Amino acid sequence: MTQGTPGAGAVTPETPPASPGAAPADAFDLDPATMRRMGYAVVDLLVQRWATLGEQPPWRSASRAQMEARLREPVPEAGVGAGGFDALLRRTADEVLEYAGRIDHPRFVAFIPSSPTWGAVLGDMLTAGYNVFQGTWLESAGPSEIELLVIDWFKGWLGYPGEAGGLLLSGGSAANLTALVVARDSRLRGPDPAGVLYASDQVHSSVERAARILGFDPGQLRLVPCDDAFRLDPAALEAAIREDAAAGRRPFCVVANAGATSTGAIDPLPAMADICRRHGLWLHADGAYGGFAALTGRGKRWLAGIESADSITLDPHKWLFQTYEAGCLLVRDARVLARSFHVMPDYLRDTAILGSEVNFADRGFELTRTTRALKIWLSLQLFGAGAFRHAIDGALDLAADAQRRIEASSKLELLSPAALGIVCFRRRPRALDPDADALNERILQRLNHDGIAMMSSTRIRGCYALRLCIMNWRTTADDVARILDAVESDAPEE
Ligand SMILES: Cc1ncc(COP(=O)(O)O)c(C=O)c1O
CATH class of the missing domain: 1.20.1340 (dopa decarboxylase, N-terminal domain)
Known part of the structure; x- marks a missing residue:
């Protein structure tokens, strides 16, 4: 084969001088043993x-x-x-x-924990070992079919119809960004400085970041106040939509929390779906952390209405016990994804689809993407959906027990009730120590420093709150008791 730039004359390839101490060219070629x-x-x-x-x-x-x-x-x-x-x-x-x-430690109850199963770890090892490229069907028929299958399983759990579809992504942030792209393209037909997007003041920060990436000004993301239970107030939402429309702006999308990260609160999904239907807005449900609770009977009841959303974010690396990274976006009408993301450069024409196959690169912003479905499929095949349901149910029970214990304690004060595994509370301030925020901040630091737990904080109605997030399949009642005992007994100067 002739080397060099076509038409620019022959170029003689140079052999670079061997550098001293360099490994031989076959250094990567290890023997099987x-x-x-x-x-x-x-x-x-x-x-x-x-x-x-x-x-x-x-x-x-x-x-x-x-x-x-x-x-x-x-x-x-x-x-x-x-x-x-x-x-x-x-x-x-x-x-x-x-x-x-x-x-994945049983007493890591901070932020949103992730506790993958061994099946997921092995699935990830296989994925790395096979180095699967799953952007196109041509290069990845088996793993692409597995992704279609896993997406169909998720659709079934969430009550989505057959024509729904989706894709796996790196996480909830990527899924929320992808959702906002399709919401914008479906309702505004592209970028529009008059577009307005709504979410509660408890919405995850990834939505704000996604709006910024998409070029929206801060004012184009309207944060709607919540009720006492941290759920978006539908009346306030509708009033804001009407006001914006009357002022010539273009309301186009509402993001609902299907598990708010701070408190676990679920927005009133049926009421929000109704408002979106009446005003022609896209409804996106962010179930990144809470969505898989739909596997359980009570979770399904709490999340009723999520099936009316136009799109749903789920994070298998949260409550489906997968390794990082595994996020998911489901859309009610799978075709909208390709409308926003399909491009076909000349060098990829060989990968064009003729039948019902799917090039997953056409459904999102990644061309090179590995299989994130394999580990999910492998771990569900290995343990069965029942084991996952049981683990989520177990975490919900522990959070409910923690709430009862907090309410029964004279030293603790409940700040937000158990919701999708999250309970917020604080140590009641003592006469000696009237600054509750400083007291609880110190308790948290001590708990984390002493290796009792890794817990994080949030703010509830302006108060510093200890936030217990129980999602790990390993966490036991003893683990939770150990953490609450430590908070209760932290009173060195009493
Ligand atoms: C409700 C919610 N949405 C989105 C995200 C972002 O997900 P990720 O960290 O996987 O990007 C999180 C993360 O905790 C979340 O709780």
Whole structure:
């Protein structure tokens, strides 16, 4: 084959001089026995971590300066090679991964925890080992079919119709962004400075970020007040829509919380769907963390109305016990995705679809995307949906028990009731210590510092609140009791 730029004359390829100490060109070509030995060492490490997780602290952090001191070095020209792999693995575990939060720890109850099953971990290993490219059907018929199947399972759980479709994404942020693209294109037919989007003041920050990415001004995202239970007030929503429309603006989308991150509150989905229908607005339900509660009987009741939304965000890496990264967007009418995202450059014409196959790159903004469905499919095949339902139900029970215990305690005060696994509360201030915010902030720091738990805070009606988020399949009643005992007994100066 002739090298060089066509028409620019022949160019003689240069052979670069070999650099001293460089590894031979076949350095990557390990023999199977060596590969097995290295792979088994990784599995052994993962299983060891798994088996001793509850005995480890839920969290260990370090400053940037400490991490720099530990890890900063020039890129090595020659690697340690297979013979040095065990030491390298040890170093990776001790010096790097040791300082990653143990988000799957049974007493990691901060933010939104993630506790993947072993099936999900193995699915991810397979995905990496096969290095699946799942942008087009041509390159990935098997995994693409699995994604269609998994999406259909999710549709069934959420009550979506057959013509609905979707795709898997990196997480809830990517799903919310994708939803806003299709909402804008479906209702406004493209960017429009008059467009207005509505959500409650409890909406996840990813919606604000998505609006910014799409070029909306801050004023184009209208935050509607909530009721006492942190649920969007439908009357206020409708009033805002009418006011904007009367002023010549173009209301186009409402984002509903199907599990607000701070409190677990679920917006009044049927009422919001009704308002959207009457005013011709797109309804997007953000069920990133709460949506999979629909697997359980009570969750399905709480989330009733979600099936009326035009699109739904779900995060399998949250309450479907998957590894990062696994997010999902479902849309009631699958065709809208391709309308917003399909492009066909010349170099990809060979991948064009003739039949009912799906090029997942046509449904979202990623061309190169691996299979996120494989681990979900593998873990559901391995354990069955019943095991997932049972685990979610168990977490809901623990949160309800925690609420009862908080209400029964003279030292604790409930700030928001158990909702989709989240309970917010605080230690009642003592006469000696009237500043409740400072007291609770100190309690939280001590709990996290002493390795009892990793818990985070939020603000409820202006108060600093301890926020217990129970979603992990490993968390037991003893774990929750240990955390609440520690909060109750934290009174050194009493
Ligand atoms: C309700 C909600 N929406 C969106 C997100 C963002 O999801 P991700 O972190 O997967 O991007 C979160 C994350 O916690 C969430 O709770």
